[in-house]
Amino acid sequence: MCRFLAYHGDPVYLDELVCAPTHSLVHQSLHAAEAKTETNGDGFGIGWYGERPEPGLYREVRPAWSDENLRSLSRQIRARTFFAHVRASTGTSTTRANCHPFAHGRHLFMHNGQIGGYGRIKRRLEALIPDALYESRQGSTDSEALFLLALANGVERDPVGAMAETLATVRGLMRQAGIDEPLRFTAILTDGEGLTAYRWACDGRPPSLYWRETASGLVVVSEPIDGRRDGWNVVPKGATLVARAGEATRLIEPDAAGRRFAATLAA
C-alpha cells in the first residue's frame, strides 16, 4: 500500500500540498493513518506539468521524509497539475524505475493497490503489452505493467473504458491462474489537462480515496492532508472521478460507468 496526492487547477507550489500541511504526504510517508502500512518509505516520486507539453519527473529511492531535494523542488516548482506518491513496496525492489508516478508521453499514472498473485501471471500479462510500449518498460512493478497495457488499450482516448478493459483482462489472467488474492486498484491518470481517479477492487475493498475542491483547484488524496475528514468527499467504492479543465468535476458511479466497466465489476 502507498499514499498519493494529485492536484489540478490554478498553479500552486507543490509544497503547499506535499510538504506543508499537518498531515501532508511527506508526513504520511512516516505516519499514514488509513493505510495497511503506516510507513511508506520505499521511495517516492513527483510528476508535474510546467511549460513543456510532457511532464517533469523526480523519483528517488530514499524515504520522502528525509529527502532535501524533494523539499527544495517542492518549494520551487509551481504547477497547474501534479502528482506525488510515497511508496510502500509489496515485494518489488526499491529502485527509481519502480517508483510512481510513471510517465509516458504526455501522461502520468500512479497506483495504490496490488495485483494479487502477480508473480504467477507476470509473464503472461507483460506479453500482452505491444513491443512499442514494452520497450519503454523500465521497472518490474505490476503498476507499470498495468499502465502500459492500459495505454495499449487506448486509455489516452477513453480513460474509463480502456482502464475497465485492462482490469478485465487482468482479472481474466488471475482467474486462469487460480489466484484468490484480490485485485485492488486505486489510481489516477492525467494528461496534464484533467484527471481520472479510479477506486476499484474485485473484493470490494479498494484503498481509500478522497477529493476536495478548493478556491484554486481539485485535490485528490489517499487520505486527508489536514488529518480531518470533514471538508473531504469520499470517492465511493467502484466509482471514478473525472475532472477536465472547463468542466465540472463529476463522479461516475459504478452502475453508470458503461458496459465494459460494469462487466469488469460483475466478473
Place this chain on the structure above:
Amino acid sequence: MCRFLAYHGDPVYLDELVCAPTHSLVHQSLHAAEAKTETNGDGFGIGWYGERPEPGLYREVRPAWSDENLRSLSRQIRARTFFAHVRASTGTSTTRANCHPFAHGRHLFMHNGQIGGYGRIKRRLEALIPDALYESRQGSTDSEALFLLALANGVERDPVGAMAETLATVRGLMRQAGIDEPLRFTAILTDGEGLTAYRWACDGRPPSLYWRETASGLVVVSEPIDGRRDGWNVVPKGATLVARAGEATRLIEPDAAGRRFAATLAA
C-alpha cells in the same frame, strides 16, 4: 533515537540476530517498540571482526528493511564480535558518513541518544578534537564527534574513565552555552576483543539497554529481539556493562564507576 545490537562470543552468522528473530533489528527499523520513534529508516550500518585486525564496515543510506545487500551480507558473514545499528536522525542528513557504527583503527563505536542543543556547541566541541583525529572526521553527527573526542581522551586504554571524562567535557560546554536539553548517551564501544556498553543521561532518562548471555555469547540490544522481556537483563540507568574475552561479564553500577564518572553524573 535509534536502535542497535551488539554481539560478542563464538562466531555466529549476523542474520541469526540481525534479520531472523521475530523482533530483529531489521524489524525494529520499521517497528521499534520502545523507542521515541517507531521508524528507524534514516540509514543503517553493520561492523564486524573477521580475519583482519580492523573491522569491516557496511553502511547505507537506505532503510535496513529493504536493503538486499544487508540481507545477503548478514547471511554470509560470521563474526565473533559485531555491531548493527538502524538510524533515526535527530536532524543531520542521511549520508553513509553519518551512519553508525563509526570505525577508527581497531575500534567500533555506536550511539543511541543525543547531545541536546548540539548546534550551539558543535564548533567548540569539534575544536577539542586533535588534528590527527580531526582529519578522520567524515560526517557531521554529534555521535562521531563524541567518539573522536573519547579517542583523544584515551578510550582505547580506559573505556570507562575516558568516556566519563568525555561526557563531563560535553556537559561543561552545554552548561556554558546555557543548554537545557539533556545529554543522553546509550552507546557501545569495542576493539573486537570485548564490549563496553554505556547507559547514561544527565536527566536520568537514557534510552533503553538490555543484555543476555546465550550459549554462544553476549547479546546487547536497545530492545529485546524476540519481542519479550523475560530472559533479558536491563542495564540500569547510569551503569556500564563490561565484557572481555575470558572474563565474566560485569556491570559497573553508577556509584562504583570511579571518581570521574561519578563527578560527571553529579554535574
Place this chain on the structure above:
Amino acid sequence: MCRFLAYHGDPVYLDELVCAPTHSLVHQSLHAAEAKTETNGDGFGIGWYGERPEPGLYREVRPAWSDENLRSLSRQIRARTFFAHVRASTGTSTTRANCHPFAHGRHLFMHNGQIGGYGRIKRRLEALIPDALYESRQGSTDSEALFLLALANGVERDPVGAMAETLATVRGLMRQAGIDEPLRFTAILTDGEGLTAYRWACDGRPPSLYWRETASGLVVVSEPIDGRRDGWNVVPKGATLVARAGEATRLIEPDAAGRRFAATLAA
C-alpha cells in the same frame, strides 16, 4: 561494455585482485584500457562463495572507484570463488537489479557484451522464460534475461551446450526481427565449484577475455589487472574456458564445442 574479473582456487581476499593491483578492476572502473568505453561507472557488483551453499551478493549503483563499502568488504571477504563486475550501461537504467553478477540458487552469472537491437526482441525473448524463473527477474537488462533463459535451457547441467542453445535462440529472434546489430557475448558462469567462461560474437568481435593460473588459482579478466599482457593467455574468439575443481583448466576451441555450439556459430 563492462569490465569483469573471476577467481577460482584457494581462498584469497577479494581486494588482492579487485582493489590492490595497479590496473585492478576498481582502477578499470575509471580507466579501462581495452574497452569501448574507458569509464565503467554505472554501478558494480561482487558475488562470492563463503560458507553457505549459495553465493553472497553486493551490488551498488555508485561507481566502484568511490565506494567505501566495496573497499571494506573486499578487505574482509575471503573466497575460493568470486566474481566482480564494473558496469557501463548500454541504455538500461542504473539500478542494483541491473548490476552484475546475477544470482540464482547456487549460480552466479556476469556478462560483458550486448544483444543488438534488444528493444525490438525484448518482449519475445522474455516470453520464452518459464514462469518459475520469470518471477525472479528483478531488472530490465538483456544480460539477466539471457541468464534466465539459459537456466531454463539447463545451463546448470550443461554449461556449454545449454548456453549455445540459448544464444542460438536469441540469434533466431534477432534474424526474425531483421536486426543487423551484433550479438556479443563474453560472459562467465559459476556454481562455486568451477567456472565456464565464454567469448563469442556473431560478428567475430567479442569483448576481450584473458586468463592466468597463479600459485593459488585461476584468474579470468576482461583485461590484465597488472596492466601488462605477458603472463596472460587470451581466450580465443569463439572459445570457451572450462575450470572444474580437481581438473586441469581447458579451452574448448570453437570447432570442438559440439554440434549445437557450432550450429550457433555457423548461424
Place this chain on the structure above:
Amino acid sequence: MCRFLAYHGDPVYLDELVCAPTHSLVHQSLHAAEAKTETNGDGFGIGWYGERPEPGLYREVRPAWSDENLRSLSRQIRARTFFAHVRASTGTSTTRANCHPFAHGRHLFMHNGQIGGYGRIKRRLEALIPDALYESRQGSTDSEALFLLALANGVERDPVGAMAETLATVRGLMRQAGIDEPLRFTAILTDGEGLTAYRWACDGRPPSLYWRETASGLVVVSEPIDGRRDGWNVVPKGATLVARAGEATRLIEPDAAGRRFAATLAA
C-alpha cells in the same frame, strides 16, 4: 578537479546549457577535456533562481551522465540565474552534502580547485567559522568551509574583498602548517542578481575559466560547452569577472583588485 557552468541573463531552460550542447556539462562529467581528471563522476548539483527569493537545489551522489532526474529537471526548469557542477572528489566522500553548489540564504557558491594539505589545517580553518554559520555546515569539503568563512567575512556585501580576505586567511594557515601544496580557487558566487567568478591560485595555476555573452545572457564555464575555444573569452589568471543586472560585465584584473586581494596574491 571538477567542471562547472553558470548562467545569468534572460530565463532559459537549463538543458540548453547543461545537457544539450555537444560538449555539455553532462558530457564533461564523462569526458572533460581541460581538467586534470577526465571523469567527473563523484556526484553533481544544480542550483537555480525561480520565483522564490532563495535558490532551488538538486544534488545527487550519482554521476550526472546517468541521472534521469537531472535530465527531466533540466528540461522543465527555466531560470534567469543558475549553477551546475559535476564533481571529481579530491578525497572527501561522495555525499549530497559534499556536492556543489552550496546554498546559504539567497546565495549559491561553487568551487573548482583545492586547499592543498587541507587535512592539516581543517580544524583550525573550521574553528574560524562563527557558530551561527557553523551550525549550517552539512558536509566535510574544503569548499563548503571556504564558503562559510567567506560569508563570515561579509562576502554578500563585498564579493571581491571578502573573498580575498578569506583566501589570505587560508594561505596564512597553510604557511603556519608548512604546507607546500598549492591553494587553487576557481569559483563562482551569486545572489541570483549577478555573478562573481574568481580564478586564482597561489602557484599561478588556477583551473581554467571561460566566459561568453550570448543574445540571452552571460555564460561562465570551466571549459567551452561547444568543444571549441573561439567565441569564448578566457578569464585571466588572478582575475575576477563581475556581472550585475543592468551593468556591463567587467573583468577586475589582478592588479586592480584592491589592496587586500593584491596582498593575498603577493603572499
